Amino acid sequence: MPPASDAWRRIYAVVRRIPRGRVATYGQVAWVAGLPRQARLVGYAMHAAGESTTVPWHRVVNASGGISARAEGPGGSVLQRLRLEREGVGFDTRGRIPLERYGWRPRGWPPPRERAD
DNA sequence: ACTGGGGCTAACC
DNA sequence: GGGTTAGCCCCAG
Numbered sequence: 001m002p003p004a005s006d007a008w009r010r011i012y013a014v015v016r017r018i019p020r021g022r023v024a025t026y027g028q029v030a031w032v033a034g035l036p037r038q039a040r041l042v043g044y045a046m047h048a049a050g051e052s053t054t055v056p057w058h059r060v061v062n063a064s065g066g067i068s069a070r071a072e073g074p075g076g077s078v079l080q081r082l083r084l085e086r087e088g089v090g091f092d093t094r095g096r097i098p099l100e101r102y103g104w105r106p107r108g109w110p111p112p113r114e115r116a117d
Numbered sequence: 118a119c120t121g122g123g124g125c126t127a128a129c130c
Numbered sequence: 131g132g133g134t135t136a137g138c139c140c141c142a143g
Contacts (some may be wrong), residue, residue: 005140007140025125025126026124026125026126027125027126030125031123033120035139037125037126037137037138037139038125038138038139038140039125039126039138039139040122040123040124040125040126040138040139040140041123041125041138041139041140042125043123043124043125043142044140044141046124046130047123047124052122055123058119060124061124062124062125062126063125063126063127067124068124068126070123070124071123071124072124076124080124082125
């Protein structure tokens, strides 16, 4: 069972909001959950979420629109792709998802650059 | 408290 | 665009 920390719950809450047929990146989920720069924590949480089917973990991909390899092996990656294709998410010839087309765009996304001037 | 790692990323070759 | 290098921050020994 994953840690019952508030951060994890917020992450799962955000992932549950990702619409069917869309995908979000780890960093994006972290940001929307109010946890900027904690993309890895999201990945960690997704890893643990595999046990509970209540969260659509398959809609979270890396910043390149690709499916990240996991410690368990390639099996999960294949399952993730299958689930996404079943929802209508398309992959290019390189096996990556065009985020400009299937990426989730919640309100306030993308975040304003901090200290950009 | 410390160390090693992780379903990550942006920055640089 | 791919391959590598640093940061990132939290979690588990």
